[in-house]
Amino acid sequence: MDNNNKLKKIIGPVILVLILAFMISLPLFAQNYTIILLRTILMYVALTLSWVLFSGFTGYTSLATAVFYGTGLYTAGVLNGVLPLPLLMLCSGLISAVLALIIGTITLRLRGIYFAIFTLSSVELIKHVLNWYEINVLGVRGHYVTRVDYGTVYYILLAIVVLILITTYLIKRSRYGLALSGIKSCEEAAVHTGVNATALKVLLFALSAFFIGMTGTVMATGMLYVDSIIAFNLNYSFFPTLMAIFGGMSSMFGPIIGATVFAYLQEYLITRSPDAYMFIFGLVMIITILYLPDGLVGLYVRIRELLLQKAIPQIRRKISGGKHANTAS
Amino acid sequence: MVLLINIILNGLLLGGIYAVTAVGLSLQYGVARILNIAHGEYIMVGAFLTWLVHTKFGVNPLLCLAVAGPAMFILGYLVQTFLFRKLKEKTPTPAEFEGSSMLMAFGILFVIQSIAIFLWGTNIEGYSYLAYSIYLGDIRLSVNRLVILIAALAICLLFYLLLTRTRTGKAIRAASQDPDAAALMGININRMLALCFALGAMMAGFAGMLISLVYQLQTNMGMQYTIIAIIVVVLGGLGSIPGSLIGGFLLGILGAIVNSIEPGLHMAAYYLLFMILLLVKPSGIFGR
Amino acid sequence: MQILQVEGLSKNFGGLAAVSGVDLQVESGEILGLIGPNGAGKTTLFNLISGTIAPNSGKVIFNNEVISGLKPHAICKKGLVRTFQSCKTFPGMSVYQNVLLGALFGSPGKISREQADVETREILEFTELAELSDVPAESLTLEKQKKVEVARALATKPKLLMLDEMMAGLNPTEVAESMELVRKIRDKGITVIMIEHVMKAIMNICERIIVLDHGKKIAEGTPEEISKNKTVIEIYLGE
Ligand SMILES: Nc1ncnc2c1ncn2[C@@H]1O[C@H](COP(=O)(O)OP(=O)(O)OP(=O)(O)O)[C@@H](O)[C@H]1O
Numbered sequence: 001m002d003n004n005n006k007l008k009k010i011i012g013p014v015i016l017v018l019i020l021a022f023m024i025s026l027p028l029f030a031q032n033y034t035i036i037l038l039r040t041i042l043m044y045v046a047l048t049l050s051w052v053l054f055s056g057f058t059g060y061t062s063l064a065t066a067v068f069y070g071t072g073l074y075t076a077g078v079l080n081g082v083l084p085l086p087l088l089m090l091c092s093g094l095i096s097a098v099l100a101l102i103i104g105t106i107t108l109r110l111r112g113i114y115f116a117i118f119t120l121s122s123v124e125l126i127k128h129v130l131n132w133y134e135i136n137v138l139g140v141r142g143h144y145v146t147r148v149d150y151g152t153v154y155y156i157l158l159a160i161v162v163l164i165l166i167t168t169y170l171i172k173r174s175r176y177g178l179a180l181s182g183i184k185s186c187e188e189a190a191v192h193t194g195v196n197a198t199a200l201k202v203l204l205f206a207l208s209a210f211f212i213g214m215t216g217t218v219m220a221t222g223m224l225y226v227d228s229i230i231a232f233n234l235n236y237s238f239f240p241t242l243m244a245i246f247g248g249m250s251s252m253f254g255p256i257i258g259a260t261v262f263a264y265l266q267e268y269l270i271t272r273s274p275d276a277y278m279f280i281f282g283l284v285m286i287i288t289i290l291y292l293p294d295g296l297v298g299l300y301v302r303i304r305e306l307l308l309q310k311a312i313p314q315i316r317r318k319i320s321g322g323k324h325a326n327t328a329s
Numbered sequence: 330m331v332l333l334i335n336i337i338l339n340g341l342l343l344g345g346i347y348a349v350t351a352v353g354l355s356l357q358y359g360v361a362r363i364l365n366i367a368h369g370e371y372i373m374v375g376a377f378l379t380w381l382v383h384t385k386f387g388v389n390p391l392l393c394l395a396v397a398g399p400a401m402f403i404l405g406y407l408v409q410t411f412l413f414r415k416l417k418e419k420t421p422t423p424a425e426f427e428g429s430s431m432l433m434a435f436g437i438l439f440v441i442q443s444i445a446i447f448l449w450g451t452n453i454e455g456y457s458y459l460a461y462s463i464y465l466g467d468i469r470l471s472v473n474r475l476v477i478l479i480a481a482l483a484i485c486l487l488f489y490l491l492l493t494r495t496r497t498g499k500a501i502r503a504a505s506q507d508p509d510a511a512a513l514m515g516i517n518i519n520r521m522l523a524l525c526f527a528l529g530a531m532m533a534g535f536a537g538m539l540i541s542l543v544y545q546l547q548t549n550m551g552m553q554y555t556i557i558a559i560i561v562v563v564l565g566g567l568g569s570i571p572g573s574l575i576g577g578f579l580l581g582i583l584g585a586i587v588n589s590i591e592p593g594l595h596m597a598a599y600y601l602l603f604m605i606l607l608l609v610k611p612s613g614i615f616g617r
Numbered sequence: 618m619q620i621l622q623v624e625g626l627s628k629n630f631g632g633l634a635a636v637s638g639v640d641l642q643v644e645s646g647e648i649l650g651l652i653g654p655n656g657a658g659k660t661t662l663f664n665l666i667s668g669t670i671a672p673n674s675g676k677v678i679f680n681n682e683v684i685s686g687l688k689p690h691a692i693c694k695k696g697l698v699r700t701f702q703s704c705k706t707f708p709g710m711s712v713y714q715n716v717l718l719g720a721l722f723g724s725p726g727k728i729s730r731e732q733a734d735v736e737t738r739e740i741l742e743f744t745e746l747a748e749l750s751d752v753p754a755e756s757l758t759l760e761k762q763k764k765v766e767v768a769r770a771l772a773t774k775p776k777l778l779m780l781d782e783m784m785a786g787l788n789p790t791e792v793a794e795s796m797e798l799v800r801k802i803r804d805k806g807i808t809v810i811m812i813e814h815v816m817k818a819i820m821n822i823c824e825r826i827i828v829l830d831h832g833k834k835i836a837e838g839t840p841e842e843i844s845k846n847k848t849v850i851e852i853y854l855g856e
Pocket residue numbers: 630633635653654655656657658659660661662702
């Protein structure tokens with residue numbers, strides 16, 4: 001039994017390290033197309049993990065992902081050529097984080113669905129104002145972004161994903177992880193037990209925004225051109241949310257798998273039939289919410305339990321010749 | 330002076346549409362506690378159905394009510410019965426239901442919108458109906474907007490009578506005020522919820538018809554009307570039809586003012602107003 | 618020495634004066650009972666003192682320091698902690714984690730993880746919850762959940778503990794156990810204010826009782842005095 005537990009603890013990290021080693025070596029032998037596909041997948045994995053970092057921990061559904069991702073894209077356009085890429089990423093990460101601090105400070109006292117629709121509206125507000133500003137004040141729409149080769153972008157995204165995973169892991173293990181589960185399960189009690197819930201939530205929101213903003217800037221280098229409408233697209237808020245819900249949030253694998261499946265589906269379908277993608281997307285969302293309370297992870301756990309329940313008594317019966325079959329719990 | 334009168338008139342004309350847009354959402358949230366983010370999609374479908382029937386068969390768009398309304402009624406009924414009701418049975422607490430039903434509404438939004446794109450594409454569509462103006466002195470009135478205002482008022486009045494004067498309406502209101510007591514009195518709550526959701530969707534269909542009379546249509550236009558509907562409900566109070574009318578007119582006048590100053594910013598102004606409203610009433614924007 | 622002073626505290630909900638002009642003093646080391654009919658404003662008074670809601674007027678002085686206006690987490694860190702009438706443990710977390718959270722975040726000043734673990738175990742022993750350490754809080758009986766809440770509060774090392782109907786819904790044996798626990802807590806030097814409808818418990822363990830009705834303090838005194846007070850008897854016997 002003890003051995004079994006140890007194995008379980010090791011197996012997750014081992015799988016992650018193997019996947020990571022594989023991913024690092026991939027550009028050496030993979031085709032260009034694969035790298036481009038993986039770039040999209042990594043981008044969604046980064047967004048989804050960042051979303052889970054805040055919303056999964058606190059239980060507040062944020063639809064502000066597009067604000068921070070858009071900020072990343074847009075900053076890359078505005079500051080194109082001014083700063084080298086690493087500094088640019090840092091810069092847009094920080095701008096996104098500051099935006100998150102502002103949005104978080106004024107809204108995190110709102111109840112769940114109000115927080116969700118507030119963040120949703122903030123995407124649209126920024127989009128409309130920027131769009132108006134571009135047309136009426138600047139007189140030009142959009143900005144150009146210098147291209148960076150796919151391989152580099154791929155490695156940067158991979159690094160961001162690893163960074164988010166490590167951050168999540170460290171927070172989960174720390175005392176703040178405990179405080180966050182307290183906030184999620186009963187915020188009022190947490191607050192009366194000495195947890196500064198507001199500060200914690202706002203900081204986590206900013207941290208998550210930081211990663212999202214950086215991801216946006218990296219991705220901008222592959223788009224060549226950004227304007228307000230392209231950058232602040234609500235889908236960037238919806239997609240990570242669904243990917244996380246679909247994958248399940250009780251394990252870090254959930255969001256990764258959810259994002260991978262849908263990013264792949266999107267790459268495959270978006271050129272062929274974008275409405276089919278949206279349709280599947282919506283349908284899966286409905287089905288997941290109705291029938292898969294903890295997404296794919298929950299499904300996996302349930303299936304495993306079912307198998308164990310069936311398998312263990314059978315094995316015991318074999319061992320003990322059926323005598324103690326009814327003692328299996 | 331003329332400018333002011335024009336603004337107010339335009340605001341009132343716009344407000345009529347906004348009121349009809351909001352009434353359905355108000356009913357759905359008031360009774361079923363579902364923040365139906367997909368509300369605008371029903372409006373969009375209502376608008377496209379009107380456009381379709383009008384341009385294909387030459388039917389007077391106002392009469393397309395008879396198509397858009399019932400179609401949305403059925404859709405709403407099915408959605409409540411097969412999706413939200415199931416979800417409610419599985420969700421332990423009302424607060425959780427509020428959250429997950431909103432997410433599910435997002436899913437429904439995507440499904441409806443993708444089917445609409447499949448059927449009607451992503452181009453801007455539209456037709457013109459009574460597109461001319463009459464003048465009262467210096468004041469310009471566009472005829473189709475006037476028609477819309479009258480139609481909107483009539484729709485709201487009929488809906489009001491339906492809810493206050495008929496037995497079904499009274500049952501719905503009883504169910505919304507005290508579900509347990511209503512159930513004890515022999516009211517079938519599930520049927521009432523489905524009915525009220527369906528009626529809300531039907532009102533969205535009507536709103537779509539009205540919108541198609543003056544505005545261009547696009548399959549992605551739903552979200553903006555959802556937001557407008559939510560703002561109007563916040564302004565006018567939840568579950569009150571006269572309140573929706575007042576809220577609609579207030580927002581319409583605000584829209585007309587912004588439009589006269591800086592046309593490109595009127596949606597931004599709506600969003601800003603919405604966010605401010607959320608912040609000043611954090612205890613719950615839908616407080617009764 | 619007085620550990621808590623409340624001066625002219627008032628709170629209105631719309632037209633309703635839930636708490637109006639309440640003054641009270643709490644002596645360090647005593648067990649103070651707070652009673653009153655349903656809706657008298659007892660829980661609201663707790664909410665005001667612990668920072669859950671802000672008062673319309675009046676102030677709260679704890680340990681010679683004005684605490685009204687502070688956030689609940691800050692008040693908790695100063696050593697004033699409360700439990701909830703509708704029991705609020707952390708579902709989805711084990712009993713141990715529930716209490717550990719209190720030790721880690723509620724204690725004044727910083728505390729190391731090891732120290733917090735030690736204290737958590739001590740308190741689980743003290744409240745006789747040690748065997749239930751790994752059980753998820755939500756799967757416990759009401760009585761045990763209430764105990765977990767008390768344990769969590771104790772883990773924050775309070776000077777003043779406010780218990781909101783800790784004994785409601787418990788059977789006589791459990792009530793007796795709870796009374797014993799409250800005494801033990803006081804013997805550790807922690808001042809206790811308890812809201813209770815279970816008269817036997819209140820009369821037995823409180824040194825002093827305060828009676829609220831319609832948001833106002835209407836009587837104050839020893840259990841004997843209160844049980845003989847005419848206004849109190851009238852309220853409890855109904856006119
Ligand atoms: N957040 C609130 N909003 C509006 N009214 C409230 C709120 N909290 C309490 N009240 C009202 O204030 C009054 C006092 O309530 P409170 O909960 O303090 O009573 P109580 O003495 O604790 O009663 P009980 O013995 O039933 O717990 C009640 O009439 C209650 O309805």
